[in-house]
Amino acid sequence: MTVEDAGSWQWTRDEYEYCPLRIDGGTSRSAAAVxxxxxxxxxxxxxxxxxxxxxxxxxxxxxxxxxxxPSPAPALCL
Known part of the structure; x- marks a missing residue:
C-alpha cells in the first residue's frame, strides 16, 4: 500500500485544517478504509x-x- 502526501496542508478561514493524500491504485478499498x-x-x-x-x-x-x-508540523498529517 502506498500513500503519498499530495501537497502541503491547506488552511482556510473556517475552523478546520485539511490534509490531502493520494492512495495508489494497487491499494484495495478495504486496505484504504482500514x-x-x-x-x-x-x-x-x-x-x-x-x-x-x-x-x-x-x-x-x-x-x-x-x-x-501552535500548529503541528505538516508531516504529522501522515
Whole structure:
C-alpha cells in the first residue's frame, strides 16, 4: 500500500485544517478504509472528500478541527 502526501496542508478561514493524500491504485478499498480508520482513531482526522481516478488511485482529503496553540508540523498529517 502506498500513500503519498499530495501537497502541503491547506488552511482556510473556517475552523478546520485539511490534509490531502493520494492512495495508489494497487491499494484495495478495504486496505484504504482500514488505513484511514486508524488515522482517524489515533490522530483525529476525518474523511472530508474522496476523488477516484480512472487508474484506480484516489485523492483523499482529511480534515480535523483546528486546535488552539501552535500548529503541528505538516508531516504529522501522515
Amino acid at each position: 488505513m484511514l480508520s486508524v488515522r482517524a482513531e489515533f490522530t483525529g482526522w476525518e474523511l472530508a472528500h474522496v476523488l477516484r481516478y480512472p487508474d484506480g488511485s484516489r485523492r483523499v482529503t482529511l480534515r480535523r478541527r483546528r486546535s488552539p496553540g
